[in-house]
Amino acid sequence: xxxxxxxxxxxxxxxxxxxxxxxxxxxxxxxxxxxxxxxxxxxxxxxxxxxxxxxxxxxxxxxxxxxxxxxxxxxxxxxxxxxxxxxxxxxxxxxxxxxxxxxxxxxxxxxxxxxxxxxxxxxxxxxxxxxxxxxxxxxxxxxxxxxxxxxxxxxxxxxxxxxxxxxxxxxxxxxxxxxxxxxxxxxxxxxxxxxxxxxxxxxxxxxxxxxxxxxxxxxxxxxxxxxxxxxxxxxxxxxxxxxxxxxxxxxxxxxxxxxxxxxxxxxxxxxxxxxxxxxxxxxxxxxxxxxxxxxxxxxxxxxxxxxxxxxxxxxxxxxxxxxxxxxxxxxxxxxxxxxxxxxxxxxxxxxxxxxxx
Ligand SMILES: NC(=O)c1ccc[n+]([C@@H]2O[C@H](COP(=O)([O-])OP(=O)(O)OC[C@H]3O[C@@H](n4cnc5c(N)ncnc54)[C@H](O)[C@@H]3O)[C@@H](O)[C@H]2O)c1
Numbered sequence: 001x002x003x004x005x006x007x008x009x010x011x012x013x014x015x016x017x018x019x020x021x022x023x024x025x026x027x028x029x030x031x032x033x034x035x036x037x038x039x040x041x042x043x044x045x046x047x048x049x050x051x052x053x054x055x056x057x058x059x060x061x062x063x064x065x066x067x068x069x070x071x072x073x074x075x076x077x078x079x080x081x082x083x084x085x086x087x088x089x090x091x092x093x094x095x096x097x098x099x100x101x102x103x104x105x106x107x108x109x110x111x112x113x114x115x116x117x118x119x120x121x122x123x124x125x126x127x128x129x130x131x132x133x134x135x136x137x138x139x140x141x142x143x144x145x146x147x148x149x150x151x152x153x154x155x156x157x158x159x160x161x162x163x164x165x166x167x168x169x170x171x172x173x174x175x176x177x178x179x180x181x182x183x184x185x186x187x188x189x190x191x192x193x194x195x196x197x198x199x200x201x202x203x204x205x206x207x208x209x210x211x212x213x214x215x216x217x218x219x220x221x222x223x224x225x226x227x228x229x230x231x232x233x234x235x236x237x238x239x240x241x242x243x244x245x246x247x248x249x250x251x252x253x254x255x256x257x258x259x260x261x262x263x264x265x266x267x268x269x270x271x272x273x274x275x276x277x278x279x280x281x282x283x284x285x286x287x288x289x290x291x292x293x294x295x296x297x298x299x300x301x302x303x304x305x306x307x308x309x310x311x312x313x314x315x316x317x318x319x320x321x322x323x324x325x326x327x328x329x330x331x332x333x334x335x336x337x338x339x340x341x342x343x344x345x346x347x348x349x350x351x352x353x354x355x356x357x
Contacts, residue, residue: 054332102124143265
């Protein structure tokens with residue numbers, strides 16, 4: 001499972017310590033645990049080099065299975081760096097890691113890793129959720145921009161038509177349109193930053209955002225009904241929790257403006273997917289762009305695949321490829337804050353972990 005290529009310091013261009021003083025021996029002891037692919041993408045050579053300047057143990061990674069097989073590997077570990085497919089921080093893990101001081105999760109949600117045993121020990125944990133929101137916001141911006149141009153609808157109307165679709169210059173374009181945003185977390189705030197160079201009316205729904213925060217973000221807080229009634233594009237960024245499951249109901253979806261687009265880059269279960277698929281069949285003027293579905297993946301025989309006005313992407317809005325190293329870089333910055341005694345920007349407590357997936 002452990003590729004020697006990725007566990008070899010020399011393969012990353014990192015110099016091994018030389019001279020009479022082994023500086024690494026004086027550094028805090030860290031351990032990276034994730035799978036092969038996450039290690040390669042998230043803990044890029046640059047990230048590993050940065051870590052190697054700060055901790056001992058940044059030269060290789062262990063899969064959660066390897067740690068279960070040999071818990072002694074955790075005996076001296078003070079700092080744990082993880083990413084997707086990281087280890088479960090349960091009682092057995094924590095007993096094996098008695099010196100653990102902090103966990104740095106170079107990915108989004110920590111929900112799959114944390115346990116009551118972990119929270120009861122009060123060990124700080126931080127994640128790169130903010131950094132992971134950036135590519136989601138960029139992705140949503142691209143989809144909103146093309147939606148306001150009528151791109152998705154016109155591209156399907158043009159296919160095989162032999163003439164220019166009627167009314168192809170109608171619509172709002174990226175000027176003086178209404179954009180609706182559900183939830184104003186990190187991905188939505190990145191989207192807002194991208195939208196700021198256009199003159200648009202932005203409607204938003206987020207029960208935890210105050211009018212003052214909304215003013216600073218340049219959005220008008222309103223109800224979900226108002227958003228679906230008035231927006232040319234609605235982009236969903238709601239985390240999945242008890243309050244948001246199914247929050248985008250059949251009634252809301254049926255309110256969509258003629259030729260509107262609905263975008264979901266958040267979580268499939270926030271939206272009534274069956275109702276959406278029925279609506280798309282009834283209203284070919286609408287477009288839905290789903291990066292997440294319920295279930296996910298959609299079964300091969302799902303009738304949704306034959307809807308021409310539905311585009312489903314395989315959960316790629318978050319970090320992919322080179323973008324992933326930004327997650328590792330964010331955790332190096334958090335490590336520096338922790339050592340300097342400063343608050344960690346992505347620190348998560350039990351309540352915050354339960355609120356977001
Ligand atoms: N498609 C992908 O590849 C991908 C990648 C990263 C994240 N995501 C998902 O995107 C979603 C949003 O991520 P984020 O990082 O922007 O979230 P975030 O945690 O930064 O923000 C969540 C926002 O939701 C708001 N919120 C909480 N409860 C709410 C409620 N009941 N109704 C409405 N809003 C509520 C909070 O106030 C907060 O502003 C998450 O579900 C996340 O899992 C998807």
